[in-house]
Amino acid sequence: MAGRARGAAPLRQVDPRARIVSALAFAVVVTGLSTLGALALAMAAALLALGCSGLPAARTLKRMAMMDGFIIFMLLILPFSTPGTPALTLPFGVVATVEGFRLAVEIGLTANAVILMLMALVGTMEPVMLGHALARLRVPRALVHLLLFTVRYIEVLRAEYARSRVAMRARAFRPGSNRHTWVSLGHLIGMMLVRALERSERILQAMKCRGFTGRIPLLDDFSWQATDRRFCALFGLGLLALVALEVALVHLA
Numbered sequence: 001m002a003g004r005a006r007g008a009a010p011l012r013q014v015d016p017r018a019r020i021v022s023a024l025a026f027a028v029v030v031t032g033l034s035t036l037g038a039l040a041l042a043m044a045a046a047l048l049a050l051g052c053s054g055l056p057a058a059r060t061l062k063r064m065a066m067m068d069g070f071i072i073f074m075l076l077i078l079p080f081s082t083p084g085t086p087a088l089t090l091p092f093g094v095v096a097t098v099e100g101f102r103l104a105v106e107i108g109l110t111a112n113a114v115i116l117m118l119m120a121l122v123g124t125m126e127p128v129m130l131g132h133a134l135a136r137l138r139v140p141r142a143l144v145h146l147l148l149f150t151v152r153y154i155e156v157l158r159a160e161y162a163r164s165r166v167a168m169r170a171r172a173f174r175p176g177s178n179r180h181t182w183v184s185l186g187h188l189i190g191m192m193l194v195r196a197l198e199r200s201e202r203i204l205q206a207m208k209c210r211g212f213t214g215r216i217p218l219l220d221d222f223s224w225q226a227t228d229r230r231f232c233a234l235f236g237l238g239l240l241a242l243v244a245l246e247v248a249l250v251h252l253a
Helices: 016-031 036-053 057-081 098-121 127-136 141-170 179-209 226-252
Strands: 086-090 094-097
Touching: 016 036, 016 098, 016 127, 016 226, 036 057, 036 098, 036 226, 057 094, 057 098, 086 098, 094 098, 127 141, 141 179
Parallel strands: none
Antiparallel strands: 086 094
């Protein structure tokens, strides 16, 4: 059956369209949460989804750590740049506040929960399956075509880049922190863009010769089943539980 893997992890047996919509709904709800209790529950739900996705936990968490590397400096600065109640005083009068620590934890939980759920629900799809599911969800066809062509030809561009780098090394190019290096890399990027444009024109002509009319036929035909309805119902109840917990904790505060 299209988009499903029999005998695989439970989440991989759910319709890809349901997974995409659920991931989007989860991101919208979680980014609107502000209490640590609700965010902790969202993080727990994302970890549960990871366990049901069949993704290797160690490799996935390593990727999460790489993502955290982009925001770790912001999270470290927040306690010292957010005004509020002093919680920690460092030498030279540098003060960290309770509100800053809370904001850093809130942002960290939000980012990790959303990315982890996205990887569990959408990251388990093949790129072509993802493109077909987006097309069935009425995503603009131009964006779907862009995704499918990128998946198809990104390896071609990588090979072209590798050949260009080999040619540069054959001419004794050694990168460094100097003007010659930056000029050479600029020429490399420019040549890659020119070659990509030329290749795209050749591909378009070849497709037109084969009857391409601006619309790629989608062979995968997704079907809605009882498993998908149960998944959507449980996922919706989980989102409602997050919202209810958020409202309750806000009122208690």
